[in-house]
Amino acid sequence: MKNIVALSPMYTEDSNNLKKASLNSPYELNRFNAKWNVPEEFRTAVIAVYGEDIYAEIVAEQCNLTLTKPDDNWLSQISEEFIKRKISYGQLKDFVNEENIFLKCSDFKSFKAGVFDKVTNIKGFDSLDLNISVFTSEVVEWELEVRCFVLNKEIKTYSSYWRNSTLDTDLLSITEQKELFEFFKNFIQQYAETLPKAVVLDFVIIKGKGWALIEANPAWCSGLYACDAEKALEVIIESCIKN
Known part of the structure; x- marks a missing residue:
């Protein structure tokens, strides 16, 4: 049996491209079924997973995988030399009175990131747990955003x-x-030891400030855009550790 990468049952352009990229590789990309359940007889062969974060976490538990990702507060530890904007990390309740800020939940699940004139205008704010961890950033203007699969x-x-x-x-x-x-090159020389060996980094040109880091993301749930699917698959596999 080939080494298996579990794919989400949700068909997307990214997952389809990864499937095609695997055809001449030592890996088999398998969607299994729509119930997010990997059959027992395949679990020892699953070495990686790709899909929505919740799906990936469920499969990882079934197949004894560790999904590597940056620490939740990682971005707030990066020098302003590389982020070129003020970033804070804390609990949602710490920022309730802030205005005109970019806000993102660190677990990617509780609400959609965006710029909010008032924090209380987050959709579904009244139902949110005010103790969830979030990032805030001053509002800047992106000119160009680039995704990089790094290994x-x-x-x-x-x-x-x-x-x-x-x-x-x-x-x-x-x-x-x-x-x-x-x-x-300048960034990774300074911060490589703070990141998993396989990770997705997004960079940006900020108007009036130049190149900057946007954030780091887990490879196992990041979109490909126009990245080479075969090379991205290599990074995705390395972002999952078989225990």
Whole structure:
């Protein structure tokens, strides 16, 4: 039996591309069934998982996997040299009176991240647990956003995904590519030891400030955009540890 990567039963362009990329690889990508249940006879063969975060966590428990990810407060520990904006981390109740801020829940589940003129305007605010952990950031203007699948301190594949408030996966210019890799090199030299060996890093050009880190995400639930699926699959597999 091949080593298996469990795919979410939800068909997406990303999961379809990963499935195609695996056809000539030593890995079998299997959706199993719609009940988020890996049959007992396959569980020892499952070495990784890819899909929505809740799905991945359920499968990881069934198949004895550790899903690597950055620490919840990791971004708040990064020097302003690399983030180029003020970021805070704490409980939602600490920021209830803040206005005009970007707010994101650290567990990705409780509410959709965004810019809020008032924190109490979060959809469903009255039902939220005020003790959940969140990030806040001053509001800045993104000019270009780029996703990078990183393994062992190296960008294995990358793709733009947003340019001037529009979805855009076109190739970077030669200058943009050079600047991105130089920025990444300086960043990873300083912070590699604080991250899993396999991770997704998002970078941005902030208007008036230049290149900056947006955030770090787990590879096992990150979208591919126009990244090379075969190379992204390598990072995804390495982001899961078989216990």
